[in-house]
Amino acid sequence: MPDKEFNNAEKLPPYIFAQIGELRNEARANGEDIIDFGMGNPDQATPKPIVDKLIETVQNPITHRYSQSAGLPKLRMAIRDWYARKYNIELDHVNEIVTCMGSKEGIAHLALATLSSDDTVLVQSPTYPIHSYGVVIAGASLHSIALKDDLNEFLEDIEREIIKAEKKPKMIIINFPSNPTTQVANLDFFTKLVEIGKRYDIWIVHDLAYADIVFDDYKAPSILEVEGAKDIAVEFFTLSKSYNMPGWRVGFCCGNKSLVQALTKIKSYMDYGTFTPIQVAAIKALNDCDQDVKEICKIYELRRDELCEGLNRIGWDVEKPLATMFVWAKIPDKYKNLGSLEFSKLLIQHAKVAVSPGAGFGDHGDEYVRFSLIENEHRIRQAIRGIKNFLSMEM
Ligand SMILES: Cc1ncc(COP(=O)(O)O)c(C=O)c1O
Structure with missing residues (x-):
């Protein structure tokens, strides 16, 4: 038998969400109707102009060849134009x-390209798992910093950790609007963070996955709007959420040339890029589908209202998020001691509702569960009835 020590795989804990997924599948196999708010996997169709562009492009055999790992120049130009239009930011499509x-792939590979075992990375917690585990996979040390409601306090915590660290951290990874907490940041936060990064010479990686899923007039800033941010920062964006394209696998990384080039280089060894017709369809999305994005966002807003108002009505107090496709709900007091995994299991069993346990996003999330807004309003109302019955049960 060959050596079964698989270091990198063993560094990763069992995926907590898989346990809930299994329970959901078992219940469904037993004929139960489970309403699934688990994974952040958009349920709606990709807008038609994007699908049509894919179909048209795939008819041309030249697109069946290997594509370009860094992205077709025209796609990178469309990304440049998207940033200019949306944020008034100038980017050089060749180098930046x-x-x-x-973006999941990009974040993991950026960590692999830039970190070594001597490096420490500061990551907010709770957060989307690849922010933390990208660092772990790359063999660097992960230092989680608990998110605070007051982002000025969070910035103070970051700075305190930098000052007290034996070796200065190499990178900070952040994500606002945040998955899973839905917390949002303003430009002042990013300005102060960039100041900290510059003061201590630390790279900053920002994940802007929910740039477009914003409500009530909130606008999610890009870190690149901060003057001089490009000196130390990059930002990731994905087409998965804004354009309902999760299965298509298109995202991008922009900003600091050294970081972008490090990612470009490692990717050139690892992949040949997203299939060309998908890249061409992505150009269509970025250039011509702003109205579709607004409509997609509206659907999440209606679901957010239905879910939050429903939960509040039955006595489970939750706040309406200003952004993202999630509701981050504190476990009701009566069940707090169970922790998020056990509570989520009870929700499947008794309410017929699947959610993501907060612990899956880091220890700091264990008092919460995350609802993804991937069920329609009718199903949300059905879920509220199930949760109401469950919460009124004598346990
Ligand atoms: C914050 C955040 N970043 C990145 C991703 C991954 O997106 P992609 O489909 O581009 O890999 C997600 C998906 O849920 C996310 O929530």
């Missing part, structure tokens, strides 16, 4: 933009 096969 690289496309990825989804």
Whole structure:
């Protein structure tokens, strides 16, 4: 038998969400109707102009060849124009933009390209798992910093950790609007963060996955809007959420040339890029589908209202998020001691509702569960009835 020590795989804990997924599947196999708010996997169709562009492009055999790992120049130009239009930011599409096969892939490979075992990375917690585990996979040390409601306090915590660290951290990874907490930041936060990064010479990686899923007139800033941010920062964006394209695997990384080039280089060894017709369809999305994005966002807003108002009505107090496709709900007091995994299991069993346990996003999330807004309003109302019955049960 060959040596079964698989270091990198063993560094990763069992995926907590898989346990809930299994329970959901078991219940469904037993004929139960489980309403699934688990994974952040958009349920709606990709807008028609994007699908049509894919179909048209795939008819041309030249597109069946290997594509370009860094992204077709025209796609990188469309990304440049998207940033200019949306944020008034200038980017050089040759040096400061690289496309990825989804931002998850890009974030993991950026960590692999830039970190070594001597490096420490500060990551907010709770957060989307690849922010933390990208660092772990790259063999660097992960230092989680608990998110605070007051982002000025969070910035103070970051600075305190930098000052007290034996070796200065190399990178900070952040994500606002945040998955899973839905917390949002303003430009002042990013300005102060960039100041900290510059003061201590630390790279900053920002994940802007929910740039477009914003409500009530909130506008999610780009870190690149901060003057001079490009000196130390990059930002990731994905087409998965804004354009309902999660299965297509298109995202990008923009900003600091050294970081972008490090990612470009490692990717050139690892992949040949997203399939060309998908890249061409992504150009269509970025250039011509702003109205579709607004409509997609509206659907999440209606679901957010239905879910939050429903939960509040039955006595489970939750706040309406200003952004993202999630509701981050504190576990009701009666069940707090169970922790998020056990509570989520009870929700499947008794309410017929699947959610993501907060612990799956880091220890700091264990008092919460995350609802993804991927069920329609009718199903949300059905879920509220199930949760109401469950919460009124004597346990
Ligand atoms: C914050 C955040 N970043 C990145 C991703 C991954 O997106 P992609 O489909 O581009 O890999 C997600 C998906 O849920 C996310 O929530």
